[in-house]
Amino acid sequence: MRITFSLAAILLFLAACVPLRSVKYLIPDLGDSAKFENVIIQKSATPFYFKHNYPNKAYEKLKLHLDTSLTNTKTNVFLVIKNDSIIYQYLSEQDALTIKQPSFSVAKSFVGTLMGIAIDKGEIKSTTELVIKYLPELAKNDERFNRLTIQHVLDMRSGFDFSERSFNPFSKIVRSYYGADLKKMVGKLKMKNEPGKVFEYQSINTQVLAFILEKAVGKSLQTQMQERLWQPLGAESDALWSMDDEGNIKAFCCLNATALDFAKIGRLYLNEGNWEGKQIVSKKWIDITTNPDSLTKLRYKNQFWATRDFKFFKDSVSAVSSLGKEGLDYPIEKNPDGRYFYAKKVYDYKAQGMFHQSVYVNPQNKVIMVRLGDRQKKLNFHSFVQQVGRSIR
Numbered sequence: 001m002r003i004t005f006s007l008a009a010i011l012l013f014l015a016a017c018v019p020l021r022s023v024k025y026l027i028p029d030l031g032d033s034a035k036f037e038n039v040i041i042q043k044s045a046t047p048f049y050f051k052h053n054y055p056n057k058a059y060e061k062l063k064l065h066l067d068t069s070l071t072n073t074k075t076n077v078f079l080v081i082k083n084d085s086i087i088y089q090y091l092s093e094q095d096a097l098t099i100k101q102p103s104f105s106v107a108k109s110f111v112g113t114l115m116g117i118a119i120d121k122g123e124i125k126s127t128t129e130l131v132i133k134y135l136p137e138l139a140k141n142d143e144r145f146n147r148l149t150i151q152h153v154l155d156m157r158s159g160f161d162f163s164e165r166s167f168n169p170f171s172k173i174v175r176s177y178y179g180a181d182l183k184k185m186v187g188k189l190k191m192k193n194e195p196g197k198v199f200e201y202q203s204i205n206t207q208v209l210a211f212i213l214e215k216a217v218g219k220s221l222q223t224q225m226q227e228r229l230w231q232p233l234g235a236e237s238d239a240l241w242s243m244d245d246e247g248n249i250k251a252f253c254c255l256n257a258t259a260l261d262f263a264k265i266g267r268l269y270l271n272e273g274n275w276e277g278k279q280i281v282s283k284k285w286i287d288i289t290t291n292p293d294s295l296t297k298l299r300y301k302n303q304f305w306a307t308r309d310f311k312f313f314k315d316s317v318s319a320v321s322s323l324g325k326e327g328l329d330y331p332i333e334k335n336p337d338g339r340y341f342y343a344k345k346v347y348d349y350k351a352q353g354m355f356h357q358s359v360y361v362n363p364q365n366k367v368i369m370v371r372l373g374d375r376q377k378k379l380n381f382h383s384f385v386q387q388v389g390r391s392i393r
Helices: 002-016 018-025 057-070 104-120 136-141 143-147 150-154 172-177 182-187 204-217 221-230 259-270 283-290 292-298 316-326 381-391
Strands: 038-041 075-082 085-091 239-242 255-257 304-306 310-313 340-343 349-352 358-362 367-373
Touching (some): 038 221, 038 255, 057 075, 057 085, 075 259, 104 150, 104 204, 104 255, 104 259, 104 358, 136 143, 172 182, 204 221, 221 239, 259 349, 310 316, 316 340, 358 381
Antiparallel strands (some): 075 085, 075 367, 239 255, 304 349, 310 340, 349 358
16 A cells, blocks of 8 residues: 555656656647746736737738638737727637637747836846846856847847757757756856857747846846736737746747737837827837847847848849848858858848747738748748738728
């Protein structure tokens, strides 16, 4: 009897530990929030509602195109919003606009916005401040931490020695997702590059931002989210945000909410940080984040992604000549096929998750789009979303 009880206790412990969860599940999926402990981000007492203007005769061609294109793409929700009106919506058979959906790395853009708010309030003086001012324990890990700024971390140019892509259940990225102590993981960070030199997308950057915010503001990340974004933006529904096994918010992912509430971060940026007459985050922060030249050059700014368009040339001389004619100072790169290219200037941008979840913003056409769903291979949503957004007048 005692042996049976001991065996049951051991099995229960193993089922709860990070390595075993990593081995068991390994690949994230849309039902992961049920596997983790979550905190509730409470909805607003004064919700904001987008106007429903769907179906709309003026956008019949758009509806036909999207209805056809989205079939069999594992899309749960696809919303198109223009001038605060829903002009198109796609829902899979099992979904509704009131159902919470996972967003994965879309959460990063909310954390970046919270950083902007903390700077507006003077709780953090500037993005040029050193990370070790707020996380001094990192200084002993590598002398390059003495040059690492918050801006480097915001733009994924930190130089951390951290691999984002791994299917090894014992890798840092997999363990961080399945509940490892994130505070301990951040405290052990090492460097492999000089800060600011190399762009490398690493989720641990966002976790560093979260711990800086908690230290500077004196409130948990979930409290900041609720008080400074979720409720002021008129969220209609509560959100769920997953935690690690020690109760730290997984800031780099795992925010679960409705498509309508995710759309509101897009509306905030579209309206230059203003929400119904109240400045939630400064216009200055929005301008810096969404500046077309910065987005095009850097690909990623303050936890938002640039959309990407390219011009290709047979040789580098032609690429340099074209850049000169356009008056642009963008980097020229070489394609594996031998052609040279540079990124064209873009004005649209997005928050983006690993399964092509996105909150897309087109300031020229006053369009917001939200796509939530699973990974698939039929449709390249990176190009599809921007093509649709740019076509709507």
